[in-house]
Amino acid sequence: MATDWEVVIGLEVHVQLATKSKIFSWSSAAFGAEPNASTDPICLGLPGALPVLNRAAVESAVRLGLAAGCNIRTRCRFARKHYFYPDLPKGFQISQFDEPICEGGAIKFRLKGEARSIRLTRIHMEEDAGKNVHAAAGVSFVDLNRAGVPLCEIVSEPDVRSAEEAAEYVRAVRTLVRYLGIGDGNMEEGSLRCDANVSLRPRGSEKFGTKTEIKNMNSFKNVRDAIEHEVKRQATLLDRGERVVQETRLWDAARGVTQAMRSKEQAHDYRYFPEPDLPPLVVTELEMKALRGSLPELPEDRFARYTGEGLSTQDAGVLVADRETADYYDATVAAGAPPKRAANWVINEVLAVVGDARRLSGDNVPVPAGELATLVKSIEDGAISGKQGKEIFARVWGEWGKDKTAPLTGVTATGQIGQLIAEAGQSQVSDAGALEEACRKVVAAHPAEAARFKESPKLMGFFVGAVMKETGGKGNPKAINEILRKLLG
Amino acid sequence: MDARGASLTAIVDGVRAGTFGAREVAEQFLDRIARLDAPLGCYLKVDAEGARRRADAIDAARKAGRDPGPLAGAPLGIKDIFCTRGIETTCASKILRGFVPPYESTVTARLAAAGAISLGKLNMDEFAMGSSTENSAFKPTRNPWSTAHVPGGSSGGSAAAVAASLCAGATGTDTGGSIRQPASLCGVVGMKPTYGRVSRYGVIAFASSLDHPGPFGRTVEDSAALLEVMAGADPLDATSIPAPVGAYRQAARAGREGLKGVRLGVPAEYLQPGMDAEVEAAVRAALDELARAGATVVPVSLPHTKYAIATYYLICTAEASSNLARYDGVKYGQRAADAKSLEDMYTRTRGEGFGAEPKRRIMLGAYVLRAGYYEAYYGKALRARRKIADDFSAAFTKCDAIVTPTSPVPAFKFGERVSDPLQMYLADILTVAPNLAGIPAISQPCGFTKAGLPIGLQTIGPALGEEICFRVAGAYESRTEWHQRLPPEVV
Numbered sequence: 001m002a003t004d005w006e007v008v009i010g011l012e013v014h015v016q017l018a019t020k021s022k023i024f025s026w027s028s029a030a031f032g033a034e035p036n037a038s039t040d041p042i043c044l045g046l047p048g049a050l051p052v053l054n055r056a057a058v059e060s061a062v063r064l065g066l067a068a069g070c071n072i073r074t075r076c077r078f079a080r081k082h083y084f085y086p087d088l089p090k091g092f093q094i095s096q097f098d099e100p101i102c103e104g105g106a107i108k109f110r111l112k113g114e115a116r117s118i119r120l121t122r123i124h125m126e127e128d129a130g131k132n133v134h135a136a137a138g139v140s141f142v143d144l145n146r147a148g149v150p151l152c153e154i155v156s157e158p159d160v161r162s163a164e165e166a167a168e169y170v171r172a173v174r175t176l177v178r179y180l181g182i183g184d185g186n187m188e189e190g191s192l193r194c195d196a197n198v199s200l201r202p203r204g205s206e207k208f209g210t211k212t213e214i215k216n217m218n219s220f221k222n223v224r225d226a227i228e229h230e231v232k233r234q235a236t237l238l239d240r241g242e243r244v245v246q247e248t249r250l251w252d253a254a255r256g257v258t259q260a261m262r263s264k265e266q267a268h269d270y271r272y273f274p275e276p277d278l279p280p281l282v283v284t285e286l287e288m289k290a291l292r293g294s295l296p297e298l299p300e301d302r303f304a305r306y307t308g309e310g311l312s313t314q315d316a317g318v319l320v321a322d323r324e325t326a327d328y329y330d331a332t333v334a335a336g337a338p339p340k341r342a343a344n345w346v347i348n349e350v351l352a353v354v355g356d357a358r359r360l361s362g363d364n365v366p367v368p369a370g371e372l373a374t375l376v377k378s379i380e381d382g383a384i385s386g387k388q389g390k391e392i393f394a395r396v397w398g399e400w401g402k403d404k405t406a407p408l409t410g411v412t413a414t415g416q417i418g419q420l421i422a423e424a425g426q427s428q429v430s431d432a433g434a435l436e437e438a439c440r441k442v443v444a445a446h447p448a449e450a451a452r453f454k455e456s457p458k459l460m461g462f463f464v465g466a467v468m469k470e471t472g473g474k475g476n477p478k479a480i481n482e483i484l485r486k487l488l489g
Numbered sequence: 490m491d492a493r494g495a496s497l498t499a500i501v502d503g504v505r506a507g508t509f510g511a512r513e514v515a516e517q518f519l520d521r522i523a524r525l526d527a528p529l530g531c532y533l534k535v536d537a538e539g540a541r542r543r544a545d546a547i548d549a550a551r552k553a554g555r556d557p558g559p560l561a562g563a564p565l566g567i568k569d570i571f572c573t574r575g576i577e578t579t580c581a582s583k584i585l586r587g588f589v590p591p592y593e594s595t596v597t598a599r600l601a602a603a604g605a606i607s608l609g610k611l612n613m614d615e616f617a618m619g620s621s622t623e624n625s626a627f628k629p630t631r632n633p634w635s636t637a638h639v640p641g642g643s644s645g646g647s648a649a650a651v652a653a654s655l656c657a658g659a660t661g662t663d664t665g666g667s668i669r670q671p672a673s674l675c676g677v678v679g680m681k682p683t684y685g686r687v688s689r690y691g692v693i694a695f696a697s698s699l700d701h702p703g704p705f706g707r708t709v710e711d712s713a714a715l716l717e718v719m720a721g722a723d724p725l726d727a728t729s730i731p732a733p734v735g736a737y738r739q740a741a742r743a744g745r746e747g748l749k750g751v752r753l754g755v756p757a758e759y760l761q762p763g764m765d766a767e768v769e770a771a772v773r774a775a776l777d778e779l780a781r782a783g784a785t786v787v788p789v790s791l792p793h794t795k796y797a798i799a800t801y802y803l804i805c806t807a808e809a810s811s812n813l814a815r816y817d818g819v820k821y822g823q824r825a826a827d828a829k830s831l832e833d834m835y836t837r838t839r840g841e842g843f844g845a846e847p848k849r850r851i852m853l854g855a856y857v858l859r860a861g862y863y864e865a866y867y868g869k870a871l872r873a874r875r876k877i878a879d880d881f882s883a884a885f886t887k888c889d890a891i892v893t894p895t896s897p898v899p900a901f902k903f904g905e906r907v908s909d910p911l912q913m914y915l916a917d918i919l920t921v922a923p924n925l926a927g928i929p930a931i932s933q934p935c936g937f938t939k940a941g942l943p944i945g946l947q948t949i950g951p952a953l954g955e956e957i958c959f960r961v962a963g964a965y966e967s968r969t970e971w972h973q974r975l976p977p978e979v980v
Binding site: 041044045046047048049050051052053080082084086089090091092142269270271272273276277278279 | 570571572578580585588590591592594689690691692693694696697698724725726727728807808810811813814815816817819820821831835855858859860863867
């Protein structure tokens with residue numbers, strides 16, 4: 001019988017911090033400049049240049065640590081990590097080694113509705129390397145715009161038990177980073193990167209198996225696919241009685257396989273030692289208190305609040321996954337929309353128009369929350385029907401859904417919504433006679449149901465639906481209800 | 490004005506008063522360099538055009554009634570370890586040949602802003618590694634007092650140029666004695682201030698936690714005047730100290746009034762067998778002179794001195810192996826041609842570009858830092874460093890300054906020690922401890938051997954105690970005439 005293998009995964013996630021300038025120098029840390037335009041003597045590693053720590057990067061790291069429940073070191077050090085590569089201008093990376101800024105803590109999320117908490121070993125700060133650009137015919141260029149962009153490396157304990165869970169963990173890290181506003185967590189652009197240590201052991205065993213490190217996974221799908229593939233590869237080896245070799249393997253998304261790096265590339269002795277150009281980093285209790293006070297409501301807290309307000313765990317999960325979406329939902333509720341209906345509208349209408357490629361953001365919300373609330377309230381009050389509401393929504397904001405890659409800039413139709421609701425409401429009221437006519441017609445057409453109405457008042461839904469159909473969706477549900485009750489009473 | 494033997498402060502006073510022009514001063518020094526530098530080899534690069542341009546600007550400023558600066562017209566030589574915008578900076582290494590910095594070091598920027606005029610870049614041991622300037626990849630520098638002898642190092646070009654009046658003052662760096670030892674061997678004044686007192690921004694790193702930029706002068710006051718401008722906190726150097734800069738010139742002058750109430754410590758560990766007899770005699774005579782000036786001489790103990798050299802070489806090689814990792818041929822300087830692969834490019838660039846001494850230290854440092862041995866070597870060295878610093882703190886409860894020889898021997902001959910690195914490392918025995926402790930120390934001439942070679946006296950102060958160093962050195966200088974002797978002109 002084949003062994004029942006337990007999958008053991010530890011993850012190292014690198015998050016770029018969206019500070020204005022680099023971690024040790026004044027150049028812009030923004031993505032997308034001309035090659036080598038965002039550079040200075042320090043990030044170029046010019047002889048004699050010295051690093052000076054960007055305090056904004058420290059604040060981001062401490063906020064991340066506080067949000068993940070880590071212990072924050074009040075005094076920590078930077079260290080030099082040495083290796084040669086053209087994109088590493090100094091021949092060493094300034095990182096942290098024996099004294100990381102954050103230790104312990106956990107990332108919390110849900111997997112198929114079940115709460116999960118993956119413990120963290122540490123979060124440390126470091127500088128990013130540049131990029132080698134391989135041109136044709138043995139010619140390579142080096143772009144150092146990225147060199148010196150601040151990073152937080154989040155190292156988990158080997159608590160992750162499946163490829164799917166790994167992908168959800170990384171997604172939860174991204175959510176947290178975005179909630180804190182410390183980075184954009186974009187995997188495709190490389191502002192969030194993930195390496196995975198994967199091993200198998202017989203279920204029930206305490207001892208870890210030999211692990212491999214998987215690199216080059218630049219999307220959530222890649223994380224899941226690469227680890228899934230690696231788990232199968234290791235299981236096949238072990239089932240055959242062979243050994244797993246400890247090594248670094250690169251995910252080849254095109255071919256769907258992991259491949260070992262050349263062993264020479266792996267034989268690193270990083271020769272860590274404390275960075276002598278930087279004094280120890282001190283974070284005072286006062287600073288820590290201020291940073292703790294600056295934390296937003298975190299995803300897990302928000303989730304608890306939403307389910308407490310009566311939202312389903314699924315809806316609450318969708319809303320909290322993105323801070324701006326949740327903020328938008330909160331604003332809609334604050335403007336008077338009932339929570340459950342507001343959640344439905346945000347998830348099913350607004351997000352559908354926004355699409356996967358775009359994100360709601362504070363400045364660029366095409367559907368103002370106040371307007372959406374007005375619409376939702378009008379439906380709730382029965383001033384208009386749900387169908388009419390959807391039509392109004394489509395008429396006012398449907399444009400945004402046509403090209404789901406177009407930027408969500410500008411706010412349209414503020415105030416227009418009230419007018420449209422009033423018109424729709426009027427069309428219902430002026431048709432009051434026609435409404436009664438339609439009701440009579442429907443009741444006459446369904447004598448059996450009409451006869452059973454007294455024992456089964458639930459049939460009201462059937463009649464209202466039928467009348468709505470008859471009126472082309474323009475009927476006021478409240479009025480229809482009253483008329484039907486009178487006719488069927 | 491006669492450039493030969495002229496003090497920097499006298500030149501500045503003359504320029505500021507309009508007695509003579511900065512251009513006239515610059516021309517005299519440029520003329521001396523043109524006539525006299527070839528046999529000495531002090532300069533790696535002379536920037537005559539730039540010097541004239543800056544001198545004219547100083548003269549124009551003065552004539553227009555503007556303050557031309559506290560160092561107006563001071564003709565300086567700059568050790569080639571300071572990055573100078575637009576002027577090739579090599580650190581006397583082939584690997585940096587052709588490197589023209591796009592930025593200026595804080596020290597040279599401050600000196601220029603104060604009106605000083607750089608005449609050019611001075612020779613040194615490659616990457617400041619050495620005690621004789623024989624390790625320059627380009628040429629040796631000779632001692633102006635005897636061209637058969639080395640000028641010391643690593644700032645040998647700076648010391649020799651000041652001694653030979655090829656500049657009136659110079660910048661240097663001191664990692665284990667690289668300002669004080671050549672100052673001693675060339676008969677000039679060299680000051681290593683407190684760590685962090687002078688910004689390292691733009692100073693090519695050898696051993697970051699030990700590198701101290703500082704001045705060379707013909708007199709104690711000249712050095713003080715330079716340090717007043719060079720010193721001060723720098724937002725571009727995170728290890729620079731935000732303490733206010735002292736009145737160093739005033740301290741140097743105060744020494745002329747004597748040393749009443751000053752306690753001078755003499756560490757037994759620093760006057761050991763193996764010391765040159767003439768050096769020892771000169772230093773003992775100097776102590777007598779300081780006592781006559783009013784100081785009390787007290788014995789002190791620095792018991793961990795015996796670990797200083799080992800500690801120093803563990804730390805400096807470790808840091809050097811790291812700091813020199815950036816010279817990989819990718820970005821600047823010299824790159825090996827026709828490399829077959831990336832790794833081949835690295836090994837050949839570094840193999841061809843570095844001289845024997847940097848290679849030796851990179852290998853030693855990589856060994857010290859290798860995985861699993863950090864505690865045994867680097868960690869232990871850091872603890873010893875702490876002990877050595879504690880020794881000084883304890884000694885300074887008993888005295889205000891410590892007086893020792895600078896170098897146990899006068900200048901040695903070319904080739905005498907170059908084949909024996911350990912013997913060469915021992916030349917630093919009296920100078921490395923203040924670097925490990927990060928405390929200030931000054932070297933000044935205190936006599937000559939029978940053969941006519943200078944002997945140096947070192948005064949060590951507590952952290953941020955530059956003033957007491959200048960005061961003691963100023964007192965000694967005001968009572969002696971060694972600093973007025975001039976080396977022979979070699980044409």
